[in-house]
Amino acid sequence: MTAPNDQANPTRADDSPIAASYPELVGKVAVVTGAGRGMGAVFATELARRGINVVAGDLTGAPEVAEQVNRQITDGGRVVGHRADVTDPAGHDGLLRAGLDEFGRVDFWVNNAGIFPQAEFTEIPPEQLTSTYQVNVNGVVYGAQTAARHMREHGGGAIVNMASVAGVRVRATRAAYNSSKAAVRHLTSCMAVELGSDNIRVNAIAPGFVDTEMTRWVREDPAALDRALSTVPLHRVGAPIEVFGALYFLLSDSARYITGAVIPVDGGSQHI
Template sequence: MQDCQKAHRGKIAVVTGASGGIGAAVCAKLNAEGAKVIALDRHDGPGSAGIDRRIVDIANTAALQNTVAQIASDHGRIDIWVNNAGFLERQAALDITVDDWSKSIDVNLTAAFFGAQAAARVMKDGGGGSIVNLSSYAGLKARPNCAPYAAAKAAIAHLTSCLAIEWGPLNIRVNAIAPGYIETPMSAWMHADPEQKAIYLGRTPLGRMGQPTEIADSVSFLASDAAGYITGHVLGVDGGIGRS
């Protein structure tokens, strides 16, 4: 049986959107399991032993690619890449502007693709690796007031399958997680609207919001050797709401 405390010992892991919420939890989990973690975000995050924090706007493709090249130069390889960075601004579809649309697609989809591409170019020369994308329950089941976000996350789910098929022969596994309602700053709107919160949690079979650590546990599993024969899969970590 795999020793969970050593699941990622010696691996080089990169996490985007790493300064808080799910990203911070993923960094802490991988770090605790022995990985050398490089945390990417537009903002600095809390200092943690073993975590190398680098400030980069992942929506700037050239800056992202340069950062990946520097990581490869510093460490010689990338074993795990986690596309966690996300952006959600709740708006009615009739009110969305071109700029609103572009910002959401740039962060939630375009940056994820080019991050995965840059990581895969390093991984193929190092014998393979694991990429974990963050999709969303909203990308698999329609919700109001988040059309650009939902469209991008739906695309992430399908992109995961496309990349898994194409990069499997390179020994690069690509999977995704589709979180439900997780206790993060992105879900703060639910606390401001108790009535809506009660409705959504009432549709969730487990009857509660998830915690960032629960997403981090799933990321760690999909990135680990224990999931070595899993690729192209979208794992719902949503309290069951995706099946309700």
């Protein structure tokens, strides 16, 4: 596989495999929301590859992702796809039940589902604010509530929320999205403080410019790509597997004394 410093394309994402191994996680069970495509599908795949069972939740696509992963990975964890609306607390309850019914336990909860709307500030329609906060903020709260209620009765666990570099950096036309991710950062701190006595760790990951469908338009526009990379000290696009590396660590015992943290996976862009 080509290295990120390949002279032909030094700005490409480094999607080489993550070598870390946490054998204590084998056999554990994780719920991942927004797993029907994109980053969530990568999380489900990579967790299963490492022996972790997964309940993949999404409005669409989750059963297909589960089928594909289970077909590809025969010596690892198993993935169960389940339809879930993260804006409805009952959707999260259904994901928990699916984990208990299929695997008999739920150890980890990854609040990954999110949407990325854009609009000039004075033109943000009420429905955009409503949908953005319902998915990106309420969905995180409802998922963490469901997870925490279960985990406090079963010795603890780990919750990981998906924040974003957008939570600390301002970009025009993204007020609704940026403010929702800023809320996720602060919610993570609130959860960590309140749930620590139940042995529940709560952390967040803040990706930057990562090679996903959401950023395809930037990668296809050379001028836009140059502008984007000018704000990334490592001067390249991130890969979903690199975000997974942070998630994998946060779920592991190597992070057992880490809670309330927001780990940036952004090539250093939050500092510019």
